[in-house]
Amino acid sequence: MTDRWMDRLSEYLDGELPTTDRAALEAHLETCSNCSALLADLRRVVDRAQGVEEYLPKRDLWPGIASRIGATPAAAPQIARRWSFSMPQLAAAAIFLMTLSGGTVWLLRSSALSPTTGPVATAPAPTLAPVTVNAPGNSASQSYSAAIADLERVLAGGRGRLDTTTVRVIEQNLAAIDRAIAQAQQALMADPANLYLNTHLAETMRRKLDLLRQAATLVPVS
Amino acid sequence: MTELGLGVVTLAYEQTGRPDSDAVDATLAASGDASAFERLYRHHLPRVYSLVRRMLNDEDADEVTQDVFVRAWQKLGTFRGEAAFGTWLHRLAVNVILARRETLGTRRKRYLEGDAVLETLPTRRPGPELAMDFESAMERLPDGAKEVFVLHDVEGYRHEEIAEMLGLATGTSKSQLHRARLALRRHLER
Numbered sequence: 583m584t585d586r587w588m589d590r591l592s593e594y595l596d597g598e599l600p601t602t603d604r605a606a607l608e609a610h611l612e613t614c615s616n617c618s619a620l621l622a623d624l625r626r627v628v629d630r631a632q633g634v635e636e637y638l639p640k641r642d643l644w645p646g647i648a649s650r651i652g653a654t655p656a657a658a659p660q661i662a663r664r665w666s667f668s669m670p671q672l673a674a675a676a677i678f679l680m681t682l683s684g685g686t687v688w689l690l691r692s693s694a695l696s697p698t699t700g701p702v703a704t705a706p707a708p709t710l711a712p713v714t715v716n717a718p719g720n721s722a723s724q725s726y727s728a729a730i731a732d733l734e735r736v737l738a739g740g741r742g743r744l745d746t747t748t749v750r751v752i753e754q755n756l757a758a759i760d761r762a763i764a765q766a767q768q769a770l771m772a773d774p775a776n777l778y779l780n781t782h783l784a785e786t787m788r789r790k791l792d793l794l795r796q797a798a799t800l801v802p803v804s
Numbered sequence: 805m806t807e808l809g810l811g812v813v814t815l816a817y818e819q820t821g822r823p824d825s826d827a828v829d830a831t832l833a834a835s836g837d838a839s840a841f842e843r844l845y846r847h848h849l850p851r852v853y854s855l856v857r858r859m860l861n862d863e864d865a866d867e868v869t870q871d872v873f874v875r876a877w878q879k880l881g882t883f884r885g886e887a888a889f890g891t892w893l894h895r896l897a898v899n900v901i902l903a904r905r906e907t908l909g910t911r912r913k914r915y916l917e918g919d920a921v922l923e924t925l926p927t928r929r930p931g932p933e934l935a936m937d938f939e940s941a942m943e944r945l946p947d948g949a950k951e952v953f954v955l956h957d958v959e960g961y962r963h964e965e966i967a968e969m970l971g972l973a974t975g976t977s978k979s980q981l982h983r984a985r986l987a988l989r990r991h992l993e994r
Contacts, residue, residue: 589979630992631953643873
């Protein structure tokens with residue numbers, strides 16, 4: 583019932599047989615129903631293994647970990663913060679982002695008020711004004727830009743005191759976010775009322791702000 | 805417009821993709837930010853816990869999983885971002901699990917040769933009352949075959965990596981895997 587190929591079937595299945603052996607085994611499989619059946623079973627075992635579900639613990643393991651690493655809800659990072667956030671600027675930036683979100687909500691609601699949806703259809707259809715992201719003269723936009731510039735200055739000033747890997751990771755992420763912002767802005771020029779793009783741009787700008795804030799906290803005291 | 809569309813897809817990935825977030829969180833955690841480390845923990849817990857449970861047992865899974873994350877916290881300074889954080893963490897988890905195995909002192913004979921692996925599992929008989937599900941059958945494999953099977957077929961490691969982790973010859977890893985598969989095929993759900 584067994585033959586010399588039976589012990590090679592897993593290697594065959596995993597693509598690890600040398601070419602010549604592979605060809606010989608394939609020829610053998612055409613005539614050996616036992617090996618063919620076994621190969622099918624082994625393939626099912628592999629498929630089954632790859633489809634197993636993930637387990638989760640019955641209790642939250644984090645408190646035990648937090649206790650062992652010395653983390654408490656009030657625990658401060660080990661590196662002291664040299665920089666305190668420019669709250670007025672961050673507040674203004676937050677308002678700017680909220681404005682964007684508000685614009686999105688308005689757009690969503692406006693979209694819901696479709697002229698074809700019964701009684702509301704008699705109401706005048708709202709004009710879908712583009713959200714003025716980064717529009718010149720928009721004071722909230724200017725505040726956002728100022729907050730970003732301020733954080734970037736802090737980061738640039740502390741760059742020499744950060745680990746090079748840290749700087750690389752931060753710069754890679756900032757570059758990715760900047761690309762995302764530029765692409766979203768470009769897309770919005772073609773489709774100013776697009777809900778996805780407006781939401782996406784607001785979230786991406788928020789992400790940049792968050793990343794810069796986090797990165798600024800990494801700068802050690804000089 | 806096509807380029808624009810592709811760009812938007814890229815944006816969505818860059819914004820939500822975990823690898824980016826993991827790298828930032830790992831950097832923050834390495835500087836002592838426990839909340840960033842908790843985010844990493846929450847995201848990677850299912851895979852780490854599943855690995856621990858399958859390679860050890862249900863009884864020790866909670867404690868060893870905590871050991872893995874405590875160890876990760878201690879070793880974060882060695883994470884250089886050359887591989888994904890998840891890859892680094894997973895490899896560290898395997899090391900912690902193997903070290904724990906050594907201290908448990910209750911291990912079964914590890915690398916059984918030939919048909920001995922097959923004999924560790926009772927033959928599945930017809931009837932639900934005697935049926936052993938696939939997970940249970942996996943648990944019943946001898947430790948050596950189970951380690952290789954879980955690492956290769958469940959976790960996707962290559963034989964060369966497994967051989968290095970477990971201190972085996974690559975050929976031993978392959979033969980243990982084949983024996984484990986032969987044993988488990990009798991416990992496939994029909």
